Amino acid sequence: MSALPASGALTAAAERVTFDSLLWISACLALTLLVGIAALPIWVTLTVAASAGLRLFQAARGHDAPPRSIRLGLAVLAIGLLFLQFRTFNGLSAGTALLSLIAGLKILETRTRRDIYVITMIIYFLSLAALLEGESFWLFIYLIAVCWLTTSTLLRLTSSARNSDWRGSLRHAGRILAQALPLAVAFWLFFPRFGGPLWQMPDSGSNATSGLSDSMSPGDITNLAMSDEVAFRVRFKAGSDTPPPQERYWRGPVLHDFDGHAWRRTESAPVLTPGLRFQGPAYRYTVSLEPSQHNWIFVLDWPSRWDAERAYLTSDYMLMEPNPLSQPIDVAATSYSHVQAAQPLGPGMRRRDTRLPAGRNPRSLQLAQELRNAHPDDPGYIDAVLAMFHSEAFFYTLTPPRLAADPVDGFLFDTKRGFCGHYASAFATLMRAAGIPARVVTGYQGGTYNRFADYWILRQSDAHAWDEVWMEGRGWVRIDPTAAIAPERVEHGLNDIVTADAPQFSRWQQRTPWFADLRLRLDALRLLWRERILRFDQSSQERLLELLHIPEPDGQKVALVLAACLILGMTWLTWQVRRELKISPRDPLQRAYERLCRRLRSVGCERMPSEGPEAYAARVSHLRPDLGAPVMALCREYSTLRYGAGATVDAAAAGGAAAAAGASDAKRFSAAVRRFRPRGSRGSS
Amino acid sequence: MNGVRQAALKRLTTWSARRHGRDALPMIVNRRRIYIIPTRFGIALALLLVAMLIAGLNYNSNLGLAFGFLMVSLALVAMHHCHRNLLNLSVDAIVEVDAFAGDHASFEILLRNEAGIDRCDLEIRMDLAEGRGAGGVFTALVSVAARGYQHGTVSVPVARRGVTRLERFELRTRYPFGWFRAWTYVQSPLTAFVAPRPGGERALPSASAALGTAAQSEIRGDEDFAGLRAYEAGVPLKHMAWKVLARGGEPAVRSYTGPAAEPEWLDWAMLHPLRDEARLSQLCRWVLLSESAQRTYGLRIPGTEIAPSRGAGHRSACLRALARYPS
DSSP, rough: OEEEEEEHHHHHHHHBOOHHHHHHHHHHHHHHHHHHTTTTTHHHHHHHHHHHHHHHHHTTTTTTOOOHHHHHHHHHHHHHHHHHHSSOEEEEEHHHHHHHHHHHEEEHHHHBBHHHHHHHHHHHHHHHHOOOOOOOOOHHHHHHHHHHHHHHHHTSSHHHHHSOOOHHHHHHHHHHHHHHHHHHHHHHHHHHSSSSOOOOOOOOSSSOOOSSSSSTTTTHHHHHOOOOOOEEEEEEEEETOOOGGGOEEEEEEEEEESSOOOOEEOOOOOOOOOOEEEEEEEEEEEEEEEEOSSSSSSSSSEEEEEOOOOOOOTTOOOEOOOSSOSSSSEEEEEEEEEEEESSSOOHHHHHHHTTTOTTTTHHHHHHHHHHHHHHOSHHHHHHHHHHHHHHOOEEEEOOOOOOOSHHIIIIIIIIIIHHHHHHHHHHHHHHHHHTTOOEEEEEEOEEEEEETTTEEEGGGGEEEEEEEETTTTTTEEEEOOHHHHHHHHHOOOOOSSSSTTHHHHHHHHHHHHHHHHHHHHHHHHHEEEEEIIOOOOOHHHHHHHHTTSSSSSOOHHHHHHHHHHHHHHHHHHHHHHHHSSSSSOOOHHHHHHHHHHHHHHHTTTTOOOOOOOOHHHHHHHHHHHHHHHHHHHHHHHHHHHSTTTHHHHHHHHTHHHHHHHHHHHHHHHHHHHHHHOOOOTTTTT | HHHHHHHHHHHHHHHOOOOOOOOHHHHEGGGGOOEEEOOOOHHHHHHHHHHHHHHHHTTTTTHHHHHHHHHHHHHHHHHHHHHHHHHHHHEEEEEEEEEETSSEEEEEEEEOOOOOOOEEEEEEEETTOOOOOOOOOEEEEEEEEOOOEEEEEEEEEOOOOOOEEEEEEEEEEETTTTSSSEEEEOOOOEEEEEEEEOOOOOOOOHHHHHHOOSSSSSSSHHHOOEEEEEEEEEGGGGGBBBHHHTOOOEEEEEOOOOOGGGGGGEEGGGGGOOHHHHHHHHHHHHHHHHHHHHOEEEEEEEEEEEEEESSHHHHHHHHHHHHHOOO
């Protein structure tokens, strides 16, 4: 309670940061940086750790921050290095790295409360940046917890909390955070959303692609088959059929160019949809894609309509997004199981899809020649090739042998063991060798049905490759040579047939139904989080308003509801905060006695202000002899509890057991008073 | 910028003074008199929050928005908590305090908290820019527990003799997170009577007189036991008749007779050749000496005469008369 002049050296001492606050803020910063540590340049992490460690070490020995010249030099050096590395400070990853670095250097120079405030603000912003990138539920919870911790650190800067334990400040900050929660929910639900970004930001740092790529060499898909990672989820619209297994082909990159080893996709210009006549049942569904850093959107064969505004269909029926998918997106689409081309194949396309590299896979070309001689018509030739796969000793395996220079030859004539990629590649080669336009299509096939939430999960292990051949009069026809070898692959999915090749863990999963169920349930929760929280948008707000029985919801009404919620929220907050200010209820004993006096007054025996309980009881029994005995007993008990031995004047002031005993006595007395119901008045008795 | 701030604050204080008038102590801080503004950290946070929300909207990130809105709500709740930290607090003060020139005047502010919540980090601020002491702002930081009370002492250095009057003081808080600053003015004047610094070398007039006449029983007065009289408040403990009390009798006091019982006049006129302030210093020292020697004394300065007596109240009256001189 020392008096301090507000200016000068004494105030600076009061504003000086304690070791405790330094430790807390360093911990908060470390927890925040932990989220993005993988994306951060390693030297930034090391610099931050070193400067925090140095500062803490110094503070523990009572030293102040290092001199200004050192700090300034260090800052200039570090930020210069960072710029050299990123070439920009714009964008999420560079900005995050810069902020992390600044926070670390700030810790090094922390002297006063002001520095701590700067660091807390950086922590808040870094948490937000992490949430812009990641969308996991646990990340969100984790960052809220970090925010809580950071806010508690702010609380510990106040003098009264400085000496108290950390539990107290955590509890208090937690209470304030809990009070903020309802208001935050109202804001979030009804704050107007805009469809797209206000302005385009440079793309985020992580460019690691996942899933299928735009090239396929034998063995590529084998690698994917080991991965349990989710590629996308599909929910079929209510009222739409679910396609049978042999039609669940999710179309991805279409590959045209074969170099004898790998199939590639050379960029084909966005050609407007060639005329197709859609036939068969229509399937309406929503694909929820995970970020793949690729441009394509997986849709069911053959897409006719989609709701992604900027997406376009290429001439080979790939649905493409102009920018790589760095965020999860949802696309609603409609597909038809069968199509018929309206126009013949153009000469350019035909040339492209019958081209084979010169001098590669000679044995295959010779085989094609022989078969072609036997089957001059296209359907007959195709059937013959498929029959060859079926009748000869070809095996479908997840672990095919490695192949040498001419993989198609090696596969067809030597190893005869392959995965879907091998079959698709060999089949397309044989088709092209016979002059039939053919291309390889990669994508996903099958999927796992989640019966707990009615949707399909397509994992990387569902990746597949098949072929499309041009048949005169019909157009492109899907032919899956794998189905000729292992029809189960198409009917039931990969896991059932290659169990023997699969790793131990997935085999165990296969045999443990409850574990599979648990995974499905968790995945259902993930989808719920995604559909309800991550994809919450203007139309969700309008549906919400409909639930509130507000007719014709639109953006304006959403804003009005927001305003109403805020007024309500602030009123609630005011009430909530002031409620605790109420003069605290006196002890229960006193209240019970007052109730007794009120009841007696209502029957005409008011207590005089000067009257003690015993004197009052005596007078009451004089006025109302019928009430005498109970009133006497109650009043005597009251005075014993209040003034007798072991009485606690203020139950809250007494500690531990004494308070507990006092409380139970008071409760007993209070119950006795409640039971006491005098009737009639003095006049009527 | 600072000038604008100062001017705005001055306008606010005068406006608030006009608005509330003079407060009677004890005063309960009500809703209407609490002002609240964001601190510079609060303003920085607001800018940060706007940036966070724009980022959340731009990236179309619902989680980012959720986090941003949580922070916005947190700030709003913190504002309420800051405001509440002062609300319904009962403020009392010792409105007149004594001090000596060159020393500190200790203004005591008593804060009573009837509510069931702790009031943390309350800053009592006194702005002495217009006062007669050394200028500046003087503060004390107190926390009041739930249903408790606490007093804060603001020590204000007073350089010169006289009456220092403070028209108002301020109660300020930045609790809980330092994003907001709530404050209230207590428009109740506090007065410090700054007595002269005790000084001068002259002995008490009676002592010099006694030395001059006879060396008989000069200080024996206290030892001349004259009997018991009834206890009255304010009697020195060493004069209590403890044995009587121990026997179960009424509290009694031993009374003495002696020359010390003769009133001593501390007279301005006795210090003829000295300058005014020197006379006042000497008189101040005499008052303190007489009081500590349990003498009965009176004070005579131009314009004021205080009848002989003794005790804390009398001493204070004499010192205040010295502080007030010449008015």
